[in-house]
Amino acid sequence: MSPRPGIDRLQLLQTAAELADRDGLHALTLAALAGKLGVRSPSLYNHVDGLTGLHAALTLYGLQTLHDRMLKSVAGRSGEDALRHACLSYVDFARSHPGLYEAALQPIRPDQQEIQQVGDQIVELLLQILVPYQLSQSEALHTVRTLRSLCHGFSSLDRAGQFALDLSLDDSLEFMIQIFIDGLTLHKTRQ
Numbered sequence: 001m002s003p004r005p006g007i008d009r010l011q012l013l014q015t016a017a018e019l020a021d022r023d024g025l026h027a028l029t030l031a032a033l034a035g036k037l038g039v040r041s042p043s044l045y046n047h048v049d050g051l052t053g054l055h056a057a058l059t060l061y062g063l064q065t066l067h068d069r070m071l072k073s074v075a076g077r078s079g080e081d082a083l084r085h086a087c088l089s090y091v092d093f094a095r096s097h098p099g100l101y102e103a104a105l106q107p108i109r110p111d112q113q114e115i116q117q118v119g120d121q122i123v124e125l126l127l128q129i130l131v132p133y134q135l136s137q138s139e140a141l142h143t144v145r146t147l148r149s150l151c152h153g154f155s156s157l158d159r160a161g162q163f164a165l166d167l168s169l170d171d172s173l174e175f176m177i178q179i180f181i182d183g184l185t186l187h188k189t190r191q
Helices: 009-023 030-037 041-046 050-074 079-096 098-104 113-129 137-159 169-190
Strands: none
Touching: 009 030, 009 050, 009 098, 030 041, 030 050, 050 079, 050 098, 050 113, 079 098, 079 113, 079 137, 079 169, 113 137, 137 169
């Protein structure tokens, strides 16, 4: 069976991401997606293998979108500037697409090689940004984990409304990133 004219996989994923951003990933149903697209639910099976397939497709789409945003944000930049912009683009993605970000965080199964490849591209991008810090391979990977933990933690607390003080969130984000960069710079000088 061929896909219905006028509805393609990208349109389906963009609409699913829109619904997930609005209502949360776990609230996304095939019926809601079909309704939004103006088709019957069985028509979606031309593009995805049920709800599980839709979630996997959104994981891939979310990781690709995150990678593309980070890559664009660091283009022409290096060192601290690239690192700062990578962090800012990560948090901006999580803020502007909470449902798609949630999809991007889903565990990757061993048989999901395409998703794994995009995840690896994000790690590789961050490793390239960290080259000026002259870290060993294990230190660089620990740094990528730390960076992800910082950005994810900030994004999660922000999304949950946990920053209630009358203080600029963007200033707090910049402060966090600068402290991270200062720590890396200090580590580099101690080597």
